[in-house]
Amino acid sequence: MEVSSDREYIYTSSELDQQEGQLIEEIKASAREAIPDPDAWLDEEIKRNILLTTVDAVVGWGRRYSLWPAVCFPACCAFEFIAAEGPRFDLARFGMDAMRATPRQADLMITAGTLTWKMAPVVRRIYNQMPEPKWVIAMGACAISGGIFRSSYSVVPGYNRIIPVDVYVPGCPPRPEALIYGIQQLHKKINKIHVIPDLPQFLQKGKQG
Numbered sequence: 001m002e003v004s005s006d007r008e009y010i011y012t013s014s015e016l017d018q019q020e021g022q023l024i025e026e027i028k029a030s031a032r033e034a035i036p037d038p039d040a041w042l043d044e045e046i047k048r049n050i051l052l053t054t055v056d057a058v059v060g061w062g063r064r065y066s067l068w069p070a071v072c073f074p075a076c077c078a079f080e081f082i083a084a085e086g087p088r089f090d091l092a093r094f095g096m097d098a099m100r101a102t103p104r105q106a107d108l109m110i111t112a113g114t115l116t117w118k119m120a121p122v123v124r125r126i127y128n129q130m131p132e133p134k135w136v137i138a139m140g141a142c143a144i145s146g147g148i149f150r151s152s153y154s155v156v157p158g159y160n161r162i163i164p165v166d167v168y169v170p171g172c173p174p175r176p177e178a179l180i181y182g183i184q185q186l187h188k189k190i191n192k193i194h195v196i197p198d199l200p201q202f203l204q205k206g207k208q209g
């Protein structure tokens with residue numbers, strides 16, 4: 001090593017080569033193993049804290065377990081519905097314990113009983129007053145087809161003549177287990193509903209502005 005006139009150290013080229021070589025050897029010695037990813041803990045955190053799902057699945061789950069039935073029980077099937085609401089069958093398990101006396105707060109109509117033509121406009125009005133999305137379960141033979149009163153001049157041969165029906169629960173009357181099975185079928189139907197009915201068309205519209 002030489003010392004210049006203004007006391008600065010001047011390295012020869014061989015000294016520089018040696019220093020550089022030494023540094024490289026030190027790095028090599030410490031680089032036998034790959035350095036672990038400092039953010040690897042993130043993967044574990046994500047696994048533990050984030051539930052990956054779709055908006056449809058979440059909304060469907062919420063709708064399924066918060067169905068609020070409107071009161072619409074014109075005849076004897078109503079008693080089986082009352083039994084289903086009781087502690088033995090416990091419809092509250094499905095989030096259905098809140099019976100609504102106003103259709104504006106209901107999204108499910110369980111039509112438990114014979115419907116006469118005189119009552120038909122009232123039932124249709126109740127249905128029309130329910131907000132969307134809404135569903136109808138026809139409970140019992142009378143609700144499905146008029147049942148044993150089908151040929152009577154005064155009986156509507158099925159609720160589906162005046163309002164759309166989603167699920168039919170046969171029987172005269174159907175037992176609470178049958179009604180619960182019908183409700184489970186409705187759950188499956190609700191689960192298939194998309195929040196945005198036609199997603200490709202919706203995205204296309206968004207692009208067009």
Ligand code: SF4
Pocket residue numbers: 075076077112113114139140141142143147148171172173174
């Ligand atoms: S299906 Fe039978 S139990 Fe139900 S309303 Fe009709 S007659 Fe009554």
